[in-house]
Amino acid sequence: MKRAALLAGLLAVFTTALESQQVVRGTVYDSLLGAPMRGADLWLRGTNWRARSDSTGRFSFDSVPPGRYTLLLSHPGLDSAGLYTLALPFAVTAADTARVKVGTPSLATLWERRCGQEMTTRVDSAIVFGVVQDAATGAHLQGAGVLLQWLRITQTDPVNVATQPRSITARTDSTGTYYACGVSRDMKLSLRGYAGADSTGLLDLLLGRRAVGRQDLLIALAPARKPAVLRGNAQTDEHTPLFSGRVSVREGPSTVVDADGGYTVHGVAPGTQWVTVQAIGRTPLGQAVDFHQGDTTSLDVALPPLAVMLPAVRVVGQPTRQLQAFDERRRLGIGYFRGEEELQGTGSLRGALGTLPTVQFARGVGNSDFVVMLPNPSVGGRGYCTATLYIDGFLSDYQQLQTYRPADLVGVEMYPRATSAPIQFQSVATGCGVLLIWTKYLK
Numbered sequence: 001m002k003r004a005a006l007l008a009g010l011l012a013v014f015t016t017a018l019e020s021q022q023v024v025r026g027t028v029y030d031s032l033l034g035a036p037m038r039g040a041d042l043w044l045r046g047t048n049w050r051a052r053s054d055s056t057g058r059f060s061f062d063s064v065p066p067g068r069y070t071l072l073l074s075h076p077g078l079d080s081a082g083l084y085t086l087a088l089p090f091a092v093t094a095a096d097t098a099r100v101k102v103g104t105p106s107l108a109t110l111w112e113r114r115c116g117q118e119m120t121t122r123v124d125s126a127i128v129f130g131v132v133q134d135a136a137t138g139a140h141l142q143g144a145g146v147l148l149q150w151l152r153i154t155q156t157d158p159v160n161v162a163t164q165p166r167s168i169t170a171r172t173d174s175t176g177t178y179y180a181c182g183v184s185r186d187m188k189l190s191l192r193g194y195a196g197a198d199s200t201g202l203l204d205l206l207l208g209r210r211a212v213g214r215q216d217l218l219i220a221l222a223p224a225r226k227p228a229v230l231r232g233n234a235q236t237d238e239h240t241p242l243f244s245g246r247v248s249v250r251e252g253p254s255t256v257v258d259a260d261g262g263y264t265v266h267g268v269a270p271g272t273q274w275v276t277v278q279a280i281g282r283t284p285l286g287q288a289v290d291f292h293q294g295d296t297t298s299l300d301v302a303l304p305p306l307a308v309m310l311p312a313v314r315v316v317g318q319p320t321r322q323l324q325a326f327d328e329r330r331r332l333g334i335g336y337f338r339g340e341e342e343l344q345g346t347g348s349l350r351g352a353l354g355t356l357p358t359v360q361f362a363r364g365v366g367n368s369d370f371v372v373m374l375p376n377p378s379v380g381g382r383g384y385c386t387a388t389l390y391i392d393g394f395l396s397d398y399q400q401l402q403t404y405r406p407a408d409l410v411g412v413e414m415y416p417r418a419t420s421a422p423i424q425f426q427s428v429a430t431g432c433g434v435l436l437i438w439t440k441y442l443k
Helices: 002-020 076-080 107-115 321-332 340-344 349-353
Strands: 022-030 041-044 050-052 058-064 067-074 086-092 098-103 126-134 145-157 160-171 177-183 189-195 203-205 212-214 217-219 228-236 246-249 254-256 262-268 271-278 285-291 296-298 301-303 336-339 360-363 370-375 384-386 388-391 409-415 434-439
Touching: 041 058, 050 058, 067 076, 067 098, 086 098, 107 126, 107 177, 126 145, 126 189, 145 177, 189 217, 203 271, 228 246, 228 285, 246 262, 254 262, 285 296, 321 336, 321 409, 321 434, 336 340, 340 409, 349 409, 360 384
Parallel strands: 022 098, 126 212, 126 217, 228 296, 228 301, 388 434
Antiparallel strands: 022 058, 041 050, 041 067, 067 086, 126 177, 145 160, 145 189, 160 177, 189 203, 217 271, 228 262, 246 254, 246 271, 271 285, 336 409, 360 370, 370 384, 409 434
């Protein structure tokens, strides 16, 4: 009898424990997109309970004992916006099924918290933020500046548009954090961090649909400017070496990928720099990379094939959109052009570019380097300025240009004034002319 009573008591306790465990059901809403969040990872801090939201944003945890918990949320879209893991405290009681509603901060909420004002309805309403640090010590830099520039395009009449350069300079607070409020939501941003006379490289940033982005920066302060090294492996996404591809640091050196896919770039300025990787028939990669003085930074990349538009049924390769646009502009004759046939007859790249009208050359960084100079429109054509250079559609430096030969090119176009260049290539930093180089890497 005593044994039966003991078993009955244990069963009652076990049954009570099971009855006290609750199901936690909830939904996740992405306030930045105005839609349920699919594929979010959720877990209860300090426990093994994990879940993933479905296409409607719903999730659930089974058999959770009553108590106070912290719900953690992460999602790749939030990571790309710099919001990372979100936390929500909540309680589970023994009464009913616990229900939790999780919502990410809205853009209006972020504006009010981080910009110190209520958000108004306008085209340029995105936010970029981040932390600026000393590249040598890691210390957060107070009072550093971050300059963001972009082009605003407005329609002036049913068939014409106008471009207007826009810029914002944000300053870091006592924690080294900056918030740039009111930048473009859909145009590419050019970004550079400053601390006195020292700066990062020029970076590109394109925000997603959430209109929020994070870009942390490293600035090498004088005299801590010992050059760094970039080393890594470049391959295709089919895991074959990216032989003859190019790895370039904007405003810095570049190199060619070895036969085994390895590469090494010496003499990189410390701080955050923009690195591009290109190869024939491959989609180019561009990203911001942090360099510490005197150190070696590793960057392994894999480039997917470059998408080529083919007409229906006919299996015939077509030029890329960039080259199609080049041919169309050449047909219209707005700028000055040199095609593949004309370029092949020149002995050097300098000789090829020298056939363009009004072009002069100035000495570059090395003994054999050069930069292209055009008449300065800001002083009525008296004097010369350095032409803004784009290679295969990417803003580039002239050191990268030195690695090409005329045989590598399929086209060159030059616009004496920035305002006469295609909209996407009109420089936001200078009114000088624009030089566009198109290589066989686009084919």
